[in-house]
Amino acid sequence: MDSGYGNNYNPYASQTGGGGFMAGETSSPSGGGKFGGGDNKTLRPVTVKQIIDATCPYPEAPFQVDGADVANVVFVAQVRNISKQSTNITYKVDDSTGDVEVKKWVDSATADTMDMDDPNGIHTKGYVRVLGAIKSFGNRRYIGAHSIRPVTEINEFLCSMLDAAAVHLFFTRGPSGDGAGVAASASGFSAMTDYGGPEAHNRALHNMSPFAKDIYQLLRTEPQDDTGLHMQTIGTKLGIPNMDVARAGEELLNAGVIFSTLDESTWAILDY
Amino acid sequence: MSMQSPRVLPQHLANFQQNAAKTPHTVRILGTVSELQGETAKVACGTHGEVTIILTPDDHLQMGKLVEVVGKVVNVEGGQLGLRVLGTSDWGNPADCDYKIWENLVDATHRIKTIFYDAPAN
Numbered sequence: 001m002d003s004g005y006g007n008n009y010n011p012y013a014s015q016t017g018g019g020g021f022m023a024g025e026t027s028s029p030s031g032g033g034k035f036g037g038g039d040n041k042t043l044r045p046v047t048v049k050q051i052i053d054a055t056c057p058y059p060e061a062p063f064q065v066d067g068a069d070v071a072n073v074v075f076v077a078q079v080r081n082i083s084k085q086s087t088n089i090t091y092k093v094d095d096s097t098g099d100v101e102v103k104k105w106v107d108s109a110t111a112d113t114m115d116m117d118d119p120n121g122i123h124t125k126g127y128v129r130v131l132g133a134i135k136s137f138g139n140r141r142y143i144g145a146h147s148i149r150p151v152t153e154i155n156e157f158l159c160s161m162l163d164a165a166a167v168h169l170f171f172t173r174g175p176s177g178d179g180a181g182v183a184a185s186a187s188g189f190s191a192m193t194d195y196g197g198p199e200a201h202n203r204a205l206h207n208m209s210p211f212a213k214d215i216y217q218l219l220r221t222e223p224q225d226d227t228g229l230h231m232q233t234i235g236t237k238l239g240i241p242n243m244d245v246a247r248a249g250e251e252l253l254n255a256g257v258i259f260s261t262l263d264e265s266t267w268a269i270l271d272y
Numbered sequence: 273m274s275m276q277s278p279r280v281l282p283q284h285l286a287n288f289q290q291n292a293a294k295t296p297h298t299v300r301i302l303g304t305v306s307e308l309q310g311e312t313a314k315v316a317c318g319t320h321g322e323v324t325i326i327l328t329p330d331d332h333l334q335m336g337k338l339v340e341v342v343g344k345v346v347n348v349e350g351g352q353l354g355l356r357v358l359g360t361s362d363w364g365n366p367a368d369c370d371y372k373i374w375e376n377l378v379d380a381t382h383r384i385k386t387i388f389y390d391a392p393a394n
Contacts, residue, residue, distance in 0.1 A: 046387075047387050047388060049387055049388060049389070078361070096276065096277045096300055096342075096388075097276055097387070097388050098275075098276060099275070125361065127361075154302075154363040154368070154369045155368075155369060155370055155373055158374055158377050159373060161377055161380075162373070162376060162377055162380060165377075165380040165387065168384060168386075168387050169384065
């Protein structure tokens with residue numbers, strides 16, 4: 001499908017006499033912008049090195065780790081230094097992969113209540129779990145902490161680093177090789193690069209069922225006219241029951257990577 | 273300059289010696305204090321054997337406690353590799369720690385270097 005969206009739309013409009021379906025609704029930049037962030041509420045386990053290595057594609061842009069936007073991060077690290085100021089407490093923390101400053105703003109209204117970190121709970125050389133957002137001020141990168149609490153059990157500390165590793169692998173190599181993953185690789189496109197579609201699609205597809213990935217792949221490669229393929233055709237070509245095609249199609253529709261054309265069960269890839 | 277100290281098991285120490293190219297030579301081990309002798313101590317790392325560590329006057333290790341030791345890889349008596357201690361963290365009772373998690377984390381650290389430490393790609 002190398003034709004632009006406008007070409008896709010024309011035959012559809014002529015067959016239905018126009019009306020309810022407005023091209024702008026699905027192809028507008030704001031629709032595609034969903035993948036860019038804005039309403040991104042992810043919480044990602046990371047290592048400090050990933051925070052230091054996080055990229056910022058342009059000023060004011062959300063930070064990216066492994067090519068995916070990160071809104072909030074969580075990690076466990078050892079406190080090296082604590083400095084209290086009137087408006088915030090700055091902790092220098094180190095998790096063995098690097099060190100970073102964490103700022104926890106003091107809410108003057110609640111400073112005296114339990115809402116503020118118990119100064120006795122966090123101490124130098126102690127370990128803390130930090131939940132916050134990556135910020136930068138000038139050239140300095142720091143974590144604006146929403147929450148910071150002591151960690152006393154080593155298992156929690158070590159597991160949090162394994163979490164970061166698992167999520168890193170998810171973003172760089174795709175979902176883990178459980179039953180679904182094996183099925184996907186058996187049919188020949190476990191590697192995300194095989195999809196070749198827009199990057200945003202690839203990212204959306206990470207989370208999807210193997211059927212949804214199969215359908216996307218078929219829609220992308222199968223010769224078709226501008227109206228796409230009917231779900232029964234898809235089912236026959238892939239040998240999947242219609243129920244499963246419908247369910248997987250729903251996933252793709254909700255993610256905005258395909259759209260319905262002639263009727264609700266005829267789909268084409270949304271290229272933009 | 274941030275300091276990186278990959279987690280290792282005793283058998284990995286040789287890869288982090290001073291002369292090994294471009295890898296950090298500060299590492300972390302986790303184990304139970306099994307011997308205290310003045311300026312040196314031994315730490316038993318699960319089923320992976322013991323590592324001799326050279327203490328600083330500030331270190332106050334206790335026998336039988338689980339400790340994470342950060343140190344530089346150095347030669348110790350008997351031609352073996354040990355650690356010159358930079359810092360230790362006491363994690364209390366070894367029974368509260370699942371050493372398997374540590375082993376898995378060590379494995380992940382070296383398989384997925386990019387998120388844990390800077391090392392030449394190979």
